[in-house]
Amino acid sequence: MIIGGGVIGLAIARELRLKGVRKIAVLERGAVGREASHAAAGMLAPNAETEKLDEFYRLCDESNRLYPDFAAALFAETGVDVGFDRQGTLYLALTENDSEEIGRRFAWQRGAGLRVERLSAAETRRVEPFLSPDVRESLFFPEDRQVETRRLVAALERFAALNNIEIRERTSVARIVFENGRAAGAETEDGEKFFAGTVVLAAGAWSSQIAAGALALPAVKPVRGQIVAFQTAKRLFQRVIYSPRGYLVPRADGRVLAGATSEDAGFDKSVTTAAAARLRANALEIAPSLVNLEIVEQWAGLRPLAADRRPVLGSFPQVENFLLATAHFRNGILLAPVTARIIAEKIAENRDSDYLRAFGPERFRANDSRSLNISA
Ligand SMILES: Cc1cc2nc3c(=O)[nH]c(=O)nc-3n(C[C@H](O)[C@H](O)[C@H](O)COP(=O)(O)OP(=O)(O)OC[C@H]3O[C@@H](n4cnc5c(N)ncnc54)[C@H](O)[C@@H]3O)c2cc1C
Structure with missing residues (x-):
């Protein structure tokens, strides 16, 4: 189950389906793809924007390299041209x-x-x-490239419709449900419960508003x-x-x-x-x-x-079937393919990308992540 139907949640749903996961549901508070993913400019610009060659640059660069195949595959799968443009x-x-x-x-x-x-x-x-x-x-x-963001979201939504991914719109999740030390599903504001073997939180700017039991979710602003x-x-x-x-x-x-x-x-x-x-x-x-x-x-x-301006990808060690894929800040469109790959590999194949270590939620434990400075 994925909470949040933006580009991140929808791209993860697609990748899970391609990896053979059979039952996939996306719970979306409003209508899918109408929040940050609808507003973005669609620049895929890891090189123009980078200030240093760190792990974050490598993540961005890897996602940029996935884009030609990602865009071509989406076209083949859905007939939607996402306007992938390589002019630099x-x-x-x-x-x-x-x-x-x-x-x-x-x-x-x-x-x-x-x-x-x-x-x-x-x-x-x-x-x-x-x-x-x-x-x-x-x-x-x-x-560096660009993509037409609204068409990208439309393509991912179409993929979901064609591939039996259940999309539940107007379903606002209030809390993650835990049972016996594992995530068991999610409960909505109206008290409706949904059960799942794995829960992914991809609710963008709203991610830390969702209650997650005893887990201290990193603050996302x-x-x-x-x-x-x-x-x-x-x-x-x-x-x-x-x-x-x-x-x-x-x-x-x-x-x-x-x-x-x-x-x-x-x-x-x-x-x-x-x-x-x-x-x-x-x-x-x-x-x-x-x-x-x-x-x-x-x-x-x-x-x-997030407090360190980097995405939050992965799980807490004590609850491995609850994963976060959020805080993509200025780069969520660029980072959608690599995020989807990392999260789907973990869920479907139990493969641990190095990026899960670098960008996991545990990194905030030592800091006070509640005080964020969002200037620039
Ligand atoms: C003006 C602007 C320009 C940008 N330009 C670029 C760019 O050029 N390139 C780039 O790579 N990135 C860009 N970005 C950043 C990019 O838009 C984001 O990083 C990306 O869209 C994040 O995707 P997401 O799926 O995490 O979030 P969102 O698209 O916001 O999706 C989160 C979803 O979760 C849902 N949700 C929230 N709470 C709940 C709940 N309780 N229950 C169920 N569902 C819930 C929301 O309704 C929403 O649909 C830009 C952003 C903005 C605002």
């Missing part, structure tokens, strides 16, 4: 400070063996002619992210484009997404005019050619954040 990411310098930052990143990333190219202003505008004349230079990450979208008649940009202050994600249908805020607003998913103005200003700094375009859509979602 550009990271722009628009000020002197940005250039210093880019120089620093280029030096260490090249030194560490990442695939990154440094482009002059002229080279940058040759590949993306609609960028600002203020662009001084850029880094190009050819192995919501971090609101807002995005605005412009509509262009045809696709203006080929690549995902970052600046140190924002990003543009061009979709095949001509939409250009501009994101994203990072706000401590509790579970409030409202959008604000102040955020729209800021996102628009950041977008125009990157591409003044967007100036005459109206914002056609604005939305917000809640990123799930």
